[in-house]
Structures are given as C-alpha cells and as structure tokens.
Amino acid sequence: MAWSVLKRLAEIAAVLFVVSVGTFALVDLTPGDPAITVLGEGHTAEEYAALRDEMGLNDPFLVRYGSWLGSALHGDLGTSLIPPNSDVTERIAAALPVSAEVAVLGLAMALVVSIPLAMWSAYHADGRVDRIVGAGTFGILSVPSFLAGLLIIMVFSNQLGWFPRAEWVRLGESLGDNLHHAFLPALTIALAETAMFTRILRGDLITTLQEDFILAARAKGMSPVRVLFSDALRPSSFSLITLLGISLGRLIGSTVIVEYLFALPGMGTLIIGSADKGDFPMVQGAVLVVALIYVLANALIDLSYGYLDPRIRRAHV
Amino acid sequence: MSQRHHTSGHHTSGHHTSGHRAPDAGRAPLLVVDDLRTEIHTPRGDMKAVDGVSLTLDAGETLGIVGESGSGKSxxxxxxxxxxxxxxTMTVSGRVxxxxxxxxxxxxxxxxxxxxxxxxxVFQxxxxxxxxxxxxxxxxxxxxRGHGGLSRAAARARAEELLRLVGIPEPARRLDQYPHELSGGMRQRVVIAMALANSPKLLIADEPTTALDVTVQKQILDLLGRLQDELGMAIILVSHNLQVVAGRADRVAVMYAGRIVELAAADALFAAPRHPYTEALLASVPRLHHPPHSRLEAIGGAPPDMVAPPPGCRFAPRCRYAREDCRQASPVLGPEPGPGGGPENGPGNGREAARVSGSEPGGEGARVFACHHPVRPVTAGGS
Structure with a gap:
C-alpha cells in the first residue's frame, strides 16, 4: 500500500516535471520577447541588451529553468511584466477561486440533473422519456457554449431579470450575492456537461442492469429506485467519474468563453489576456497551476476507483 | 433397454425427499400455474419461450423441472x-x-x-x-430492513443467523466481506441465504449448482434439502442435469421447446419414461458402472427455433419413434392419450394438466405426457 502510494506520487512528480519544462520553454518556443514586452516601443539597442542581461535572458536554458523552478517550489512564480507588475502568485490566488467555484458548481448541477435522468432513461430504455432525453442531450452537445451562454443571458438576465449578467462578487464578501452571480455561468457550463454525463451514465447503467445481481436484487423485492441507487449506480459510474475528473481540470483552466461572456475574473481570462500581452511569467505560472490541478484531480479519480470497486483495492492502486 | 433398467436401480437408492410432502386434501395448492405463456419479442419475431405450461405445487413439495438449454425452464x-x-420486450399470458x-x-x-x-x-x-x-x-x-421492518442491529443479527443457517463458518466476519473474498460455494450459500431472508413459502432454484464444481454441488443440494426439512418450504428445482433432480424432487416435469412433455412422480419417471425425450435424456446421463470410454448416448440435432417452432410435435425432428402423424398434430399433455393424437395444442391442454397433477386426491402418482407414440412401459412403473 505504502509502495503504491509512493509510486503514484512519483508519477505525479514526473508529469509535473514534464509540464513545467514545457511551460518554461514557452519563452523560447513562442514568438515574442519578454524584454520587448517590458520596454514597449521606442528603445535603444543598449537599453534592450542591458535589460535582457538584467532579466537573465542570456543565461543558458537550464540555468533559467532551475532558478524559475526553485522559486516556483517556494510559491514564488515571479512578477508580471506588465505594469503594475503585480505578483503572479497573488493574481492566480485571486483568479483560481473564481474558476474553481464556477466549475465545481456547474459540475455539481450537472451531476444532480444527469444521474436521475440517466437512471430513468436506462430503466426505461427506448421508452418515450429515453428518446426525448437522447435527442435533447444530442442537441445540447451540438450547440456551441458561447451560443448557449448568450441564450441563457438573454432569457434569465435580460428578459426575466432573475440573475445579474456581469460583475463578480467574491465568496468572502457575501455568500448569497456570490451564488447569485455564479449561477448563470455555472448553468452554462452545466448544460453541456449534463448532456455528456447523462449519455455516458445511461449507457453504462443499461449494461449494469443486465447483470444477474440486479435481477437478484429485484427478486429480493427491492424497489426500482433502491435497485438503481444501491445496486446499479456504483458499478456503472466508472466512466462518469473519469469524465468528471477530466472535466474539472478542463473547466478550471479553459472556460474562457464562459468567463468572457459573464466577465468573470477567472483563470481562463487571466491566461488568455496575459498570453495576448506577452506576459510570460503570468502565463507560465497559471499554466503550471492548472496542470497541477489537472494532475491532482485525476489522481483523486484513480483513488476513487478503489472506493467504487473493492476488487481493485487489493490488485493495484 | 439397459438404461431403463439402470435408472430404476439408481433411483430406488437415492430417494429421500418424498417424506417432505404432506398432501392436504382440503387445501388449495401453494402454487397454481395455468396455461402460462411467455413470448419474448426479438427483432426476428416473437420467441415462444414458455408456451402453455400448467402445473401445481403443494406446500413443502419439491418439483424438478428438467430440460436442455433453451427449453424455457429458466x-x-x-x-x-x-x-x-x-x-x-415480452408478453406474458396465463395465470400464476x-x-x-x-x-x-x-x-x-x-x-x-x-x-x-x-x-x-436462487440464481445459477x-x-x-x-x-x-x-x-x-x-x-x-x-x-x-425493507420487508421485515427490522432495525439495523436486528437485521445484522438475523443476517448472521442466516449465514449460520446456510453453513457459512465465521458468519459475523463474513458480513463485512465482499463477494470476491468468498469461494464459489460460499457465495452460493450467501445467495441461498438472501433468498431465505424473509422465510419464503416457495423457493425457485434456477440451476443452483450448475456453476459449481461437483463436490460443492452435492453440498449445496444437501443444504437445500436440509433447509426444506427445517423451514418446510416448497422448492422448484430447475436443472438441465437429471442427477441434480434425481432423489431430491417429489415430482419431475420434463420441458422441451417451451412445453412440459412429461410430468410424473420422480421415481416413476426415472423408472419408466413414457415420452421419447425423457427416455433420451435419461440415456444421455453417464453412469459410473459404464465401462471406461464407452460412448455416451447423445440426443442428435438441436432444439427447435422458438420463433418459428415446427408444426406438430416439437420433438418429432429428433425423435427416433416419430411417425408421419407426429409432424401433423401436436400431441396433448394427458394420461395415456388415445392412438392417432388429440386436438391441436390449445388452452384446454393446460387445463387438463392442472386437473391431473398432484392437487387431486390420489393424483400424486398420476403421470401426464404429450406423445402420440409413447415409449412402452416395460416394468410396472409409477403407481
């Protein structure tokens, strides 16, 4: 057990190492020059050379990577190249909770809706509800998220006026206001995720419902709801859980469209805006943090397999 | 001829369950199945998995249902x-x-x-x-907890008691184990305990030993017999294996292509089968006293396609006694049908079976079978 945990941690470290090298190499691989970003237009060649020297850009790659990684491990991701030259770690610490909250809220909404929906569909497979759900989820999946977001804003914000469209209220300021503002972005995210979760879970549930142990549970006189929740859901949730982990990582780092539509100061906006301005330390730091979350989320998912199926616990974790 | 002789010899030694039966002339049977039909709708058409089955079962009685795979017994x-x-996906008609x-x-x-x-x-x-x-x-x-309304603690205590009842050692520890931590035989004991949880009057055991190895098979069957003694429930023992049923069932129904082709007291049926299919099934059972490497009698051909079963007797294409009339008209299930066959198989067929089976006074030994040209009884079988 201890050995397998160590192995797991080593794997995580290896992935993060590769990601960090890749992120850091952005400076060398992408067009643009941090020194130009800082100086802007109208500078002399001497000024440029001096700044490059000062920023350490002339040092060999490994030296630069080593000093960046050393600081990063101490929580210091550098400072922004753009005035007011804020601290990268602080900026990420401000943006991450916004993205994480909207993503988690959206995924929770998706799970709450998709699990019963998938159960009904699977239990009455090929029935009327199942057909409607099948067509509906397919339709939702084929709508691009910016369009869905715009429609949601139009209906709930512009016409009904139930929810604000922009302006973010921090969780610390007021929980009610915060949730009020987070609802529509979360709903926009939840829409596509619900459709995906429902389809995946429905398929797995239909397979599970063919199992003898489902028949055995029914033969004991268990109610359909009880059979679905107590016997069918857990063995059917592997694909769903896997998808959930991938979605969580993806949503935190790259919900740019949703963040843009609702003017959320989240990670997606931070990364895209910084990349656009050539603010390399900011992009590097943010990408590293997103990668870390991705890797941790998936490690957590892997651990959950052992919870879902006791037969995996002994074999390998 | 010799097989018949063997089966009768085999049977007299293994008979021990008839004593469970306590015929109570005044009471209705525990189970009445009347002209039951199950059609499974498939893309190819409607499959007549069960096609007009009637039978009765008294409290405490054991009925064996035997037949090949696909005969509709499960x-x-x-x-x-x-x-x-x-x-x-299916249509059921008739009454249970x-x-x-x-x-x-x-x-x-x-x-x-x-x-x-x-x-x-109990599942396979x-x-x-x-x-x-x-x-x-x-x-x-x-x-x-759901049906018995027991508290958490009481249910756990009862669960432990059930595991002890089905002969599982260290029942308290087993409660916290997962199925994969138990052997196949132990798991089947758990499945039996599950079926017994709320003391059923009728236990349907669907091939309860087919997935188990031979030594464990006997243990499980003995367990079922012991539980029946202790709890007084009726058992329907479904099996493709005649030896599983032999010596454990009071009566045996032989199924072929969705219908009962012969139903009789177990000892009578094994001693002198009347339906050619029953005879062929008995002949295909290997015997310990057969010389080594002797050829096993097999029934040639395969069961009919139940989406479009053949007209007439469904066993006729594989039957060595079949004549022309067998392919024309379905034989009716009944006691000693007259020559030339009866009317087309219909609801009346089932009613008759219900009438002649065990529920009637003195009817226990009555044998019914569906054949135009039955195997002639050589010994005085039955009663």
Missing amino acids: VLGRTIMGLYTTGS LVDGADVHALTAAARRELWGTGVGM DPMTALNPVKKIGLHLTESL
Whole structure:
C-alpha cells in the first residue's frame, strides 16, 4: 500500500516535471520577447541588451529553468511584466477561486440533473422519456457554449431579470450575492456537461442492469429506485467519474468563453489576456497551476476507483 | 433397454425427499400455474419461450423441472416468480397463483412484497448474482430492513443467523466481506441465504449448482434439502442435469421447446419414461458402472427455433419413434392419450394438466405426457 502510494506520487512528480519544462520553454518556443514586452516601443539597442542581461535572458536554458523552478517550489512564480507588475502568485490566488467555484458548481448541477435522468432513461430504455432525453442531450452537445451562454443571458438576465449578467462578487464578501452571480455561468457550463454525463451514465447503467445481481436484487423485492441507487449506480459510474475528473481540470483552466461572456475574473481570462500581452511569467505560472490541478484531480479519480470497486483495492492502486 | 433398467436401480437408492410432502386434501395448492405463456419479442419475431405450461405445487413439495438449454425452464421459473412480466420486450399470458394471489395481476409494489416474503429465488451463477461492490451483510440486511421492518442491529443479527443457517463458518466476519473474498460455494450459500431472508413459502432454484464444481454441488443440494426439512418450504428445482433432480424432487416435469412433455412422480419417471425425450435424456446421463470410454448416448440435432417452432410435435425432428402423424398434430399433455393424437395444442391442454397433477386426491402418482407414440412401459412403473 505504502509502495503504491509512493509510486503514484512519483508519477505525479514526473508529469509535473514534464509540464513545467514545457511551460518554461514557452519563452523560447513562442514568438515574442519578454524584454520587448517590458520596454514597449521606442528603445535603444543598449537599453534592450542591458535589460535582457538584467532579466537573465542570456543565461543558458537550464540555468533559467532551475532558478524559475526553485522559486516556483517556494510559491514564488515571479512578477508580471506588465505594469503594475503585480505578483503572479497573488493574481492566480485571486483568479483560481473564481474558476474553481464556477466549475465545481456547474459540475455539481450537472451531476444532480444527469444521474436521475440517466437512471430513468436506462430503466426505461427506448421508452418515450429515453428518446426525448437522447435527442435533447444530442442537441445540447451540438450547440456551441458561447451560443448557449448568450441564450441563457438573454432569457434569465435580460428578459426575466432573475440573475445579474456581469460583475463578480467574491465568496468572502457575501455568500448569497456570490451564488447569485455564479449561477448563470455555472448553468452554462452545466448544460453541456449534463448532456455528456447523462449519455455516458445511461449507457453504462443499461449494461449494469443486465447483470444477474440486479435481477437478484429485484427478486429480493427491492424497489426500482433502491435497485438503481444501491445496486446499479456504483458499478456503472466508472466512466462518469473519469469524465468528471477530466472535466474539472478542463473547466478550471479553459472556460474562457464562459468567463468572457459573464466577465468573470477567472483563470481562463487571466491566461488568455496575459498570453495576448506577452506576459510570460503570468502565463507560465497559471499554466503550471492548472496542470497541477489537472494532475491532482485525476489522481483523486484513480483513488476513487478503489472506493467504487473493492476488487481493485487489493490488485493495484 | 439397459438404461431403463439402470435408472430404476439408481433411483430406488437415492430417494429421500418424498417424506417432505404432506398432501392436504382440503387445501388449495401453494402454487397454481395455468396455461402460462411467455413470448419474448426479438427483432426476428416473437420467441415462444414458455408456451402453455400448467402445473401445481403443494406446500413443502419439491418439483424438478428438467430440460436442455433453451427449453424455457429458466424463463418459466422467472415468469412464475413474476420477474418477467408483460412489458415492452415480452408478453406474458396465463395465470400464476401463489397462495391464491395472481402474481401477474398484482401491482408492482404488491409483487415486490410477495418477493420479499412469499417467494425466493436462487440464481445459477453465484459469481454474478452478488453485487461485487456491496458487502455480504448489506446483501442480506437490505431486504430484512425493507420487508421485515427490522432495525439495523436486528437485521445484522438475523443476517448472521442466516449465514449460520446456510453453513457459512465465521458468519459475523463474513458480513463485512465482499463477494470476491468468498469461494464459489460460499457465495452460493450467501445467495441461498438472501433468498431465505424473509422465510419464503416457495423457493425457485434456477440451476443452483450448475456453476459449481461437483463436490460443492452435492453440498449445496444437501443444504437445500436440509433447509426444506427445517423451514418446510416448497422448492422448484430447475436443472438441465437429471442427477441434480434425481432423489431430491417429489415430482419431475420434463420441458422441451417451451412445453412440459412429461410430468410424473420422480421415481416413476426415472423408472419408466413414457415420452421419447425423457427416455433420451435419461440415456444421455453417464453412469459410473459404464465401462471406461464407452460412448455416451447423445440426443442428435438441436432444439427447435422458438420463433418459428415446427408444426406438430416439437420433438418429432429428433425423435427416433416419430411417425408421419407426429409432424401433423401436436400431441396433448394427458394420461395415456388415445392412438392417432388429440386436438391441436390449445388452452384446454393446460387445463387438463392442472386437473391431473398432484392437487387431486390420489393424483400424486398420476403421470401426464404429450406423445402420440409413447415409449412402452416395460416394468410396472409409477403407481
């Protein structure tokens, strides 16, 4: 057990190492020059050379990577190249909770809706509800998220006026206001995720419902709801859980469209805006943090397999 | 000829369950199945998995149902229980009365109540009949708490008692184990304990030993016999294996292509089969006293396609006694039919079977079979 945990941690470290090298190499691989970003237009060649020297850009790659990684491990991701030259770690610490909250809220909404929906569909497979759900989820999946977001804003914000469209209220300021503002972005995210979760879970549930142990549970006189929740859901949730982990990582780092539509100061906006301005330390730091979350989320998912199926616990974790 | 002789010899030694039967002339049978039909709708057409089966079963009695794979015996068991009901994928007609209650007319909730308390089922494969992600204890306690209304602690105590009853060592420890931590035989004991949780009056055992190795098979069958002695329940023992049924069933129904082709007291049936299919089944059982490497009698051909069964007797294409009339008209299930066959198989067929089977005074030994040209009894079989 201890050995397998160590192995797991080593794997995580290896992935993060590769990601960090890749992120850091952005400076060398992408067009643009941090020194130009800082100086802007109208500078002399001497000024440029001096700044490059000062920023350490002339040092060999490994030296630069080593000093960046050393600081990063101490929580210091550098400072922004753009005035007011804020601290990268602080900026990420401000943006991450916004993205994480909207993503988690959206995924929770998706799970709450998709699990019963998938159960009904699977239990009455090929029935009327199942057909409607099948067509509906397919339709939702084929709508691009910016369009869905715009429609949601139009209906709930512009016409009904139930929810604000922009302006973010921090969780610390007021929980009610915060949730009020987070609802529509979360709903926009939840829409596509619900459709995906429902389809995946429905398929797995239909397979599970063919199992003898489902028949055995029914033969004991268990109610359909009880059979679905107590016997069918857990063995059917592997694909769903896997998808959930991938979605969580993806949503935190790259919900740019949703963040843009609702003017959320989240990670997606931070990364895209910084990349656009050539603010390399900011992009590097943010990408590293997103990668870390991705890797941790998936490690957590892997651990959950052992919870879902006791037969995996002994074999390998 | 010789096989017949052997079977009769075999049987006299193994008979021990007839004593369970306590015929009570004044009372209605525990189970009445009347002209039961189960059609499974497939893309190719409607498959007549059970095609007009009638039988009765008294409290405490054991009925064996034997037949090849695909004869409809498992579907029959599940339809009797009401696990298979009319829905989008199948149509069920006919009646099943358990203790007077029409299983297929009950509401879904009432049927669940019946499953919880009146009828239990033991499944074929203990590897798949238990949920791999649930502890043994939960398998047992959930129905105890749901139907028995027991508290958590009481259900756990009862679950432990049930595991002890089915002969599982260290029952308290087993409650917290998962199915994969138990052997196949142990798992089947758990499946039996699950079926017994709320003391059913009728236990349907669907190939309860098929997935187990031979030594464990005997243990499980002995366990079922012992439980029947202790708890006084009726058992329907479904098996493709005649030896499983021999010596354990009071009566035996032989199924072929969705119908009962012969039904008789077990000793009479084994001693002198009247239906050619029964005879062929008995002949295909290997015997210990056969010389080594002797050829096993097999039944040639395969069971008919139940989407479009052949006209006339369904066994005729594989029957060595078949004549022209067998392919024309379906023989009727009854006691000693007259020459030339009876009317087309219809609902009346089933009624007759119900009338002549065990529920009637003195009817226990009565044998019914469906054949135009039955095997002639050589010895004075039956009663």
